[in-house]
Amino acid sequence: xxxxxxxxxxxxxxxxxxxxxxxxxVAELMDDVDGAVRLRxxxxxxxxxxxxxxxx
Numbered sequence: 001x002x003x004x005x006x007x008x009x010x011x012x013x014x015x016x017x018x019x020x021x022x023x024x025x026v027a028e029l030m031d032d033v034d035g036a037v038r039l040r041x042x043x044x045x046x047x048x049x050x051x052x053x054x055x056x
Contacts, residue, residue: 009053010050013047014046014047017043
């Protein structure tokens with residue numbers, strides 16, 4: 001694969017994970033603990049996927 005595409009994909013996944021964390025903060029403020037946990041789990045999965053791309 002092209003290194004530039006990989007970097008773009010990694011950065012995109014990291015940015016999406018950051019947005020999900022922000023949404024989780026909002027969910028917590030709205031007392032939606034389950035929603036916050038779900039969003040944080042999704043963010044974590046994206047970060048793991050991004051790290052795997054870096055390891056390839």
